[in-house]
Amino acid sequence: MKIIVDRQRCDGNGVCMGIAPEVFDVDDDLYLHVAETIPEDPELRARVRQSITSCPILALKLVEE
Amino acid sequence: MGTRQRIVVAGGSLAGHSAVTELVGLVPEAEIVWVTGEPHKTYSKPALSKEFMQARNELAELTLPDVAGDRPRGLRILRGRSCVSLDASGRAVTLDDGERIDFDQLLVATGAAARMPGMLRGVDGVFPLRTLDDAVAIRARLADRPKVAVVGGGLIGCELAASVRAFGLDVTIVERLDTLLDRPFGGALGSYFLDLHRANGVELVMGAMVERVALEEGRVAGVHLADGTEIAAGLVLVGAGSEPCTQWLDGSGLQVGDGVLCDAHLATSSPGIFAAGDVARWTNPIYGLRMRVEHWTNASAQGRAAARNMVALATGRQDLRKAFADVPYFWSDQYGQKIQMVGWHEGHDRVELDRSGDVPGPLARFYRNGRLIAAAGVNAPRVVMRLRRQIEDEARAAEAA
Ligand SMILES: Cc1cc2nc3c(=O)[nH]c(=O)nc-3n(C[C@H](O)[C@H](O)[C@H](O)COP(=O)(O)OP(=O)(O)OC[C@H]3O[C@@H](n4cnc5c(N)ncnc54)[C@H](O)[C@@H]3O)c2cc1C
Numbered sequence A: 001m002k003i004i005v006d007r008q009r010c011d012g013n014g015v016c017m018g019i020a021p022e023v024f025d026v027d028d029d030l031y032l033h034v035a036e037t038i039p040e041d042p043e044l045r046a047r048v049r050q051s052i053t054s055c056p057i058l059a060l061k062l063v064e065e
Numbered sequence B: 001m002g003t004r005q006r007i008v009v010a011g012g013s014l015a016g017h018s019a020v021t022e023l024v025g026l027v028p029e030a031e032i033v034w035v036t037g038e039p040h041k042t043y044s045k046p047a048l049s050k051e052f053m054q055a056r057n058e059l060a061e062l063t064l065p066d067v068a069g070d071r072p073r074g075l076r077i078l079r080g081r082s083c084v085s086l087d088a089s090g091r092a093v094t095l096d097d098g099e100r101i102d103f104d105q106l107l108v109a110t111g112a113a114a115r116m117p118g119m120l121r122g123v124d125g126v127f128p129l130r131t132l133d134d135a136v137a138i139r140a141r142l143a144d145r146p147k148v149a150v151v152g153g154g155l156i157g158c159e160l161a162a163s164v165r166a167f168g169l170d171v172t173i174v175e176r177l178d179t180l181l182d183r184p185f186g187g188a189l190g191s192y193f194l195d196l197h198r199a200n201g202v203e204l205v206m207g208a209m210v211e212r213v214a215l216e217e218g219r220v221a222g223v224h225l226a227d228g229t230e231i232a233a234g235l236v237l238v239g240a241g242s243e244p245c246t247q248w249l250d251g252s253g254l255q256v257g258d259g260v261l262c263d264a265h266l267a268t269s270s271p272g273i274f275a276a277g278d279v280a281r282w283t284n285p286i287y288g289l290r291m292r293v294e295h296w297t298n299a300s301a302q303g304r305a306a307a308r309n310m311v312a313l314a315t316g317r318q319d320l321r322k323a324f325a326d327v328p329y330f331w332s333d334q335y336g337q338k339i340q341m342v343g344w345h346e347g348h349d350r351v352e353l354d355r356s357g358d359v360p361g362p363l364a365r366f367y368r369n370g371r372l373i374a375a376a377g378v379n380a381p382r383v384v385m386r387l388r389r390q391i392e393d394e395a396r397a398a399e400a401a
């Protein structure tokens, strides 16, 4: 599972972090850090997918399942 | 259930989108009928008052991805059609074109609509902001560079004022109370918001009531206040709050009271009928209170949770059944400031305001009986998210005690 962030768009609102904090972390400069590797846990992966569709400015893309 | 199970999802925004996505994945053999209300594909509402209003993005960039990629076989999407009534005991909804659809299970995700005071309704040049159509209409009027009056200093009003200022237009906010954003932030950051809007050139008229609109050749020319003042404006934007869309449930037998009443599992008073998103008033185990949360992350998470509980009920899969215990979260963007709130401040008996400089902006912590129940901060996402976890931990500890 690999995620790409569109840096032009992401404004650090933290919606993704609210849904899957294990994977997404917005720092105090409003910069989003994404975990390098995402554990196989299906429940977590479902939430990561949900974070991607819930990003209110569509800044996240899943490039590999 | 002998024949193929049919699930109806009413409401085509985030809660509905998130539920349908989950249902398609969990029960591909079921027939899912999604009645969306609006004619558009699911789009981002938060962007309407922010990026979209500032013309920093366009419709294509607001549209959420289709559910489960291409069209799953069992999914029927009825776009632009609405449910007009529910027969809870007869297990059927009726649509605006008269079609009656029987269901085994129903999810109510019909959200909320903008509240429009009577005297502001139907006036050319006066707009609420709730839907894409509202936003498109407002943007078209901004092109004429009118003077703008914003009625209501809540989230929508303040974000609109900030977005309109980005074009350099004159903006006046008229607010009934003496502070801005009183309800969403529990009054704690009131003076911060007053300073923020003033510093960015917004005229603030506080403690004032709009009595009627002024008209010129059939179009709005301003607003008259109760004290006789007139504020000239060629465009009036109304942020007067919202109301849950439950009219279509009148007479259905479903329990409704400022939202559809649900238990901790998002189940309504009628078996097999669930609710999620802005329309749902559910018992949040974190607080032991019934609440209706009108925020983006909540609609996403609740849609998914309701879908899982529905499948658990229909199939007996107990692993999917879970109470929706959540610390609410929302953010707001104004003049490039990231304002965030976690938790539920209602019933707080103490607020601590931290301007120590250890955090980038003001930070407020809300307590009840010594327990942290909510927090608000500016440009401090990590601190705020840490407090979100603390709120949850303290709630679980209180429950265990
Ligand atoms: C301008 C704006 C800015 C916002 N900004 C933020 C923000 O910054 N942060 C944040 O956390 N939240 C924000 N929100 C709130 C957030 O957008 C909502 O919480 C979220 O949209 C709720 O989703 P929902 O699916 O429950 O309902 P809604 O988005 O209200 O959608 C309900 C859907 O149901 C449909 N419907 C209604 N009646 C019927 C019917 N009878 N039959 C069928 N369909 C029906 C409607 O057409 C609509 O598509 C904002 C909202 C607005 C309007």
Ligand code: SF4
Binding pocket: A005, A009, A010, A011, A012, A013, A014, A015, A016, A017, A024, A026, A032, A054, A055, A056, A057, A058, A059, A060
């Ligand atoms: S939800 Fe989207 S915009 Fe918000 S922090 Fe995550 S990627 Fe960035």
